Amino acid sequence: MTNPMPRRTFLAALGTGAGALLASRAAWASHAPPAAGRLDRIGLELYAVRKAMRENPEKTLAAIRAIGYTDVELLWSFKNFDRSPQQVKATLKAEGLTATSAHIAPETLLSEWSESLRTAKLLGHQYLVVASLPSETKRSIDAWKIWADRFNAAGEEARRAGIWLALHNEPDHQRKVEGEFPLDVFLKRTEPKFVRFQLDVGNMLMGGGDPMDYLNRHKDRIGSFHLKNVVADRTKDTELGAGTFDLRAFLAAVPELAKKPCFVEQEGAADELASAKGNFEYLRGLTL
Numbered sequence: 001m002t003n004p005m006p007r008r009t010f011l012a013a014l015g016t017g018a019g020a021l022l023a024s025r026a027a028w029a030s031h032a033p034p035a036a037g038r039l040d041r042i043g044l045e046l047y048a049v050r051k052a053m054r055e056n057p058e059k060t061l062a063a064i065r066a067i068g069y070t071d072v073e074l075l076w077s078f079k080n081f082d083r084s085p086q087q088v089k090a091t092l093k094a095e096g097l098t099a100t101s102a103h104i105a106p107e108t109l110l111s112e113w114s115e116s117l118r119t120a121k122l123l124g125h126q127y128l129v130v131a132s133l134p135s136e137t138k139r140s141i142d143a144w145k146i147w148a149d150r151f152n153a154a155g156e157e158a159r160r161a162g163i164w165l166a167l168h169n170e171p172d173h174q175r176k177v178e179g180e181f182p183l184d185v186f187l188k189r190t191e192p193k194f195v196r197f198q199l200d201v202g203n204m205l206m207g208g209g210d211p212m213d214y215l216n217r218h219k220d221r222i223g224s225f226h227l228k229n230v231v232a233d234r235t236k237d238t239e240l241g242a243g244t245f246d247l248r249a250f251l252a253a254v255p256e257l258a259k260k261p262c263f264v265e266q267e268g269a270a271d272e273l274a275s276a277k278g279n280f281e282y283l284r285g286l287t288l
Contacts, residue, residue: 037288039251040258042280043071043100045226045265049272050078057081058091060273065095067277068284073263074102074123089123100261101127101198101224103168106134106147109154117161127224127261128158129166129198141178141185148189155194166196166223174207187218197221200265202228202237205245212250224261225254227283237266239275241282252288 044064046053052060057080064072072092080088092099102125108116109130120128130151136143155165173183187197199222201211215222229243230236240247251257264283269275 039262039283039286039288041070041261042068042283043073043261043263044069044276044280045073045103045263046075047103048265048267048269049276050075052272053081054078057083057088061091061095061097063273064276065097067273067280069097069264069276069280071098071100071261071263073129073261074099074125076102076104076108085119085123099123099125101125101129101166103129103131106130106132109150109165113154113157117158117163120163121161125163127164127166127196127198129168129224131168132170133167137177137182138172139177141180141182144177144182144185145189148186148195151186151195152189152191155191159194164196164223165194166198168198168226169200169203169207171203171207174204174209187221192221195221196223198224198226200226200228201245201247201250202226202230202243202265205230206234206236208234211245212253215250215253219255222254222260224263226263226265227279228265228267236268239266239269239282240264240279247283248286248288251286257288 049060049064052063061072074088083091102120102123104116108128116128133144133147137147151165151167158165167186169183173186174181176182197218199211199214199218203226204211204214205228227240227247228237229240229245229247231238232244234244237243251262254260262283264276264279266275266279
């Protein structure tokens with residue numbers, strides 16, 4: 001996501017954590033691709049419907065499920081749209097939605113990380129995904145190395161808790177810092193057994209990168225996806241079916257796609273729910 005607002009404060013919650021986590025894993029693992037070769041489970045990053053969520057979270061989550069989405073990616077930010085974790089958990093359960101992962105701020109790794117992992121288990125997450133890194137990484141490749149080392153330490157603890165820690169790419173991660181591509185430095189320095197990568201297709205395109213190249217080079221590191229498409233000059237995102245990137249070919253190349261959460265995230269839609277519906281129908285109609 002490119003919005004600079006930090007995603008920090010959605011800390012949580014009471015619930016039936018271990019059961020929720022197992023249910024989340026089973027939901028992804030047990031859904032083999034349909035015979036027609038279509039994407040079976042389709043998620044929505046709640047940032048894509050942030051305006052609607054601010055107005056009425058319960059109604060919006062019900063609308064998301066009615067469209068056909070099975071999964072959502074939560075934001076540990078925005079104070080949970082002024083709803084308590086208990087309320088969110090109850091609404092997700094009532095609507096039959098699974099919160100497979102959440103976006104978190106990088107500072108979460110440095111403070112009360114163990115508590116955050118307990119929260120993730122309570123909410124049934126498989127992944128905690130750092131949405132972006134602090135501003136010093138825009139100027140210093142050493143800052144990237146420091147954060148990579150922090151990810152290794154936090155990711156090792158996360159694996160012991162049954163959670164994956166991952167980094168989500170922003171457009172500027174494809175722009176050189178001190179002569180090096182920072183995302184390449186990060187992936188080389190982090191341990192595959194502890195740290196994964198969430199590939200945001202649109203952000204990589206907007207940064208000048210090639211999602212298919214990253215998929216080919218890092219298949220074993222990529223655990224989940226943000227699905228965006230872009231206009232011809234790559235300056236902004238657009239509806240999935242209206243963009244210039246061949247999402248069908250990309251998804252068809254993903255190994256074990258049914259096990260890897262895919263979240264729609266169109267950030268600049270004029271009508272959030274209408275675009276969410278159109279994007280869902282586009283993905284549901286793809287033959288892979």
